[in-house]
Amino acid sequence: MHIEKAEMKDLDRVVEILRDGRNQLAESGIDQWQGDYPNVEHIQEDIEHGFAYLVHSDDHETVGAFAIVAAPDHSYDELDGKWLVDTDNYLVIHRVAIHSDHAGNGYASGLFTSVIDYVKENPNGVKSLRIDTHEDNKPMQHLIEKYGFTRVGTLHGVYRPEETSYVYEMPIQ
Known part of the structure; x- marks a missing residue:
């Protein structure tokens, strides 16, 4: 497996992977990504800013996509909780999906x-890595916690008015 930055020529593949992720969530009864997030404009911005990445198998097939967004991430402006590290030097992992x-x-x-x-x-x-996921996305919560992130709070209505997300952080030492 290897990871590389996505380029604009990869836009359709990233959109396809994230739409497949949306479908996987819906099939699991998780109400995450069921609105207009993430949309093509989000992915275009990710690629233009150098935030979008592709995950490739050992035989070079594109199997997943995600974004690493540099601070500040205004999604977290209304955090109901407390960061482990009070810093403006952090990265956020967003829009993680592995094709079904x-x-x-x-x-x-x-x-x-x-x-x-x-x-x-x-x-x-960079002083910390941050990530969030829908309150019902137990598989992602498990993965996040498995890799040493600590739940630090919640977000209410950031992605959609009725949605609550759990926020996690990992200090980088």
Whole structure:
């Protein structure tokens, strides 16, 4: 498995992976991503700003996508909770999806391991990694906690008015 930055030529593939992720969530009864988030404009902005990444299998097939967004992330302006690290130097993992054709092959775990290891080995001033997920997305909550993130609070109505998300943080030492 390897990770690389997405380019504008990858837009359709990233959109396809995230739409598949939306469908997986719906099939699991999770009301995350069921509105207009994430949409094509979000993905275009991610690519233009260098935030979008692709996950590739060892045989170079694109199996997943995610974004790493640099601070400030205004999604967290209304955090109901308290950060472990009071800093403006953080990165946020957003919009993680592994295509259903490749689910269960360890790609999500590999993604987390790769991102965490890279940031820890090359902190460049980054003091923490942050991530959030829908209150009903138990599989993602499990994955986030498995990799050492601590739940620090909640967000209410950031992505959709009726939606609550759990927010996690991992200090980078």
